[in-house]
Amino acid sequence: MSVNAYVRAQKVAATPRSTEYRLMSEITGEMIAARDAGLSGVGLAPALHRNRQAWGIFRNLCQAPDNGLPAELRAGIVSLGLWVDRYTSLVITGRDTIDELIAVNRAVIDGLANENGGAAA
Secondary structure (H helix, E strand, C coil): CHHHHHHHHHHHHCCHHHHHHHHHHHHHHHHHHHHHCCCCHHHHHHHHHHHHHHHHHHHHHHHCCCCCCCHHHHHHHHHHHHHHHHHHHHHHCCCCCCHHHHHHHHHHHHHHHHHHHCCCC
16 A cells, blocks of 8 residues: 555656656666667667657657747757667667667756756655
8 A cells, every 4th residue: 555655646746857757767777788688689679669669759749839848959859859760770770789879868867867956856
């Protein structure tokens, strides 16, 4: 019963920024674990697919006319989302490594944590 209370409290206290922070941290952790396990190419597909999905959602949300983020930030997120999609194809076909995707996600995580006093708090 106490676990259910914790989950309910977390849902009430969660902000969009803290939810994005947790999601990106989880996905990035999966990609790091897959890389560190020596996986490459198609072996990275599950982690890459989840990352690609998240970036696709971010991209679509930023293209919505009622999105409240500044236009320049939305354009940057859309651009990153398109890059992630293209770069993921290179990684999955073995033409590049997952390291750049991890680096981009880490930069986003750092930004989410540092803006306005920290998202993870």
